Amino acid sequence: MKNIKRCFVGSKSWLIMAVVIACSLASCQKNILDKQPLSALSDASFWKSASDAKLALAGVYNSGAGYTGYNFWAGTSMVNLDLMAGDGSEKESIPDHFTDGTLNASYSFVGAYYSGAYNQITKCNNFLDHIDGVTMDATAKNVMIGEVRTIRAYNYFNLALYFGNVPLIQHVQTVEQSNSNTQTNQAGVYAFCETELKAAAALMPPSVPDAQQGHMTAASALAILGRLQMAEKKWTDAAQSYQTIMNFGYYIIDPRYRELFLNAGELSHEVIMSMQYIQNTYSHSLLQYLTPETWGGWHQYSPFNELVQDYECMDGSTIDKSPLYDKNNPYNNRDPRLDFTVMINNRTKFRGTTYSSDPGTNKPDRLDEYPGVWSGYAIYKFLEDDPTLGNVSNDGNNFPIIRYAEVLLGYLESQLESGAPITQSLLDQTINKVRGRAAVKMPAVTTTDKDALRTIIRRERHIEFAFEGLRYYDCLRWGIIGSENNRQFTGMKLTNSPSTYTQFPVDANGFYLYKKRAFITGKNELWPIPQSEMQINPNLKQNPGY
Known part of the structure; x- marks a missing residue:
């Protein structure tokens, strides 16, 4: 191979x-x-x-x-x-x-x-x-x-x-x-x-x-x-x-x-x-940063909930619009790429064990083991199910820099921004091929409205290429790197009763109040x-x- x-x-x-x-x-x-x-x-x-x-x-x-x-x-x-x-x-x-x-x-x-x-x-x-x-x-x-x-x-x-x-x-x-x-x-x-x-x-x-x-x-x-x-x-x-x-x-x-x-x-x-x-x-040790401690990693990288929230529901609607979204069970009925990309508490199964980051337990990856420095989510995307192939300190997996999905989404975005006509045929040749792969099967995009389609393309790139190194590039060229970072970030879902929950700070929906960044616009772009x-x-x- x-x-x-x-x-x-x-x-x-x-x-x-x-x-x-x-x-x-x-x-x-x-x-x-x-x-x-x-x-x-x-x-x-x-x-x-x-x-x-x-x-x-x-x-x-x-x-x-x-x-x-x-x-x-x-x-x-x-x-x-x-x-x-x-x-x-x-x-x-x-x-x-x-x-x-x-x-x-x-x-x-x-x-x-x-x-x-x-x-x-x-x-x-x-x-x-x-x-x-x-x-x-x-x-x-x-x-x-x-x-x-x-x-x-x-x-x-x-x-x-x-x-x-x-x-x-x-x-x-x-x-x-x-x-x-x-x-x-x-x-x-x-x-x-x-x-x-x-x-x-x-x-x-x-x-x-x-x-x-x-x-x-x-x-x-x-x-x-x-x-x-x-x-x-x-x-x-x-x-x-x-x-x-x-x-x-x-x-x-x-x-x-x-x-x-x-x-x-x-x-x-x-x-x-x-x-x-x-x-x-000629191995690398990326997996030591991704693999939770339950499986022998040095768990350092953890996603923000803001990425998780960007995944659509299975009907192709965002979580604020879809009737499939259940705020008490927010990970159900979502784009399959969410489960392929993010390791979620009490949901993701890996090497025969269910991942757990519940606070107040004796689990290695519990949230309170490292308070304030990780979100309770882990990156699942690159974790090899076979431990003989994905050793945390001796991994041989290639890392994809460019995939054909980027070509198709880049072509569609370029056509859109150039003012070229947007047709259903063009959508089917590009974004719908990406969304329609057998493992994903998300509903086809049908809108040809320029503003609506721009939003969909940007979200699709965010989801499709998560943790592949394209997000900073995209945010820079779209002029949103400041707004994406100058805000409060959240982590895992901790409670369905946020008004009475006291163990950790949570937002109005019960998600852990995790990190806050303060990007300096006009400076930090470079x-x-x-x-x-x-x-x-x-x-x-x-x-x-x-």
Whole structure:
């Protein structure tokens, strides 16, 4: 099942060699002396054959994977992006500090996202600076170049999205050069990414065989391009990018949902781009943050009830309008994706045991075990039912970065915002395919009213992609990141008699009053340039307010 990993990291010795090569060839990053270790391969002796190029390409990919690190690839950091955007929190309050008014340039996790992206960009630049000298098949070489240009553009797009103006570095630099770069404005970085992604898409095939899953493809480049164009509100261009992927005829909406995030769905043709892992060789520990303590995890991530409330009832109506909604049994008769995504007290069964977070019990995950630092809900989406496949500290599940569902919903939104006619046929080709997958079977959308449909599309993206790393991006481009975070958040349902309940603070509907954030509008839309970078490079200018 993990054949692409065999291509890149098929054994520990191959992985170690790939990583060593990538590190030794990633010349001259900030804070690293420009000195070639005597025990490492040099650029002059390495870039000769196709096998050298393959190893270097493996190093580029591996540099983005992370184990528990923060970058724009690793599962932990992608989940955190959604938590930051108002979907949840965790015990150490990492996501809270991005949107509660306390964010500052010295915060280590800001620096981790920034340095993680530039670390991979450096390796991309090194690859592109040397690949022309390699003797190998020209077509295969061009595909590799397309893959690396896509990876580099993906990182630059995210840097510009979250940090604004950033250094746009396209070649390996000396230490002196890297410590004196100036910033390119966000629009300039976006323009660079758009050019790169279009060029890269032309070099790569639309898809790859299952044995090569994990490689960038034309669909990967175009899907990233679609994200970029939507962020820029280039609606007609974005629609065209997504339409091209649809016209490939390769990608599908999988009839399954939960399995897409487990080993069973890793080869699904719904997955366009994913971070690759393999148990015992190149694993990750996302599950230690997701798995409740009942099953041996370090339970840190917990959703907010505001996400839970966004799931429609099974009749396709929101909870404030549906006759199926029962305020005393709020989790019944809901969109099936709720139970596939969120672990709910006394409802979710996992590995033969019912999850319990009831306060006042002796259960490991009881609410009062960690008062004030978690909501009573857990994330179920990525938890592998088979404990031999989903070990909390040695998990091999891939993490999907882009799915075909995003292409269809992005196409519909772009058509809507461009002013194109909205027909039932268009709805059936896009959002209704996503909602109608066999495991979900939510009622078809029929309205063509622009305002009503916009609300439905935004809710559908929220639900369909929960904890996949898209929510912050969506909230930024929709201009709602402040309103989504500057409010009181709630947790699990604690009582049907809120007026007489005293054990924990609850709202008028009996939900636990959990966290409050205070997003600073006009400031927190951009993250600060890390203070460590500001101290090294006097040419960098800080974002307003930091």
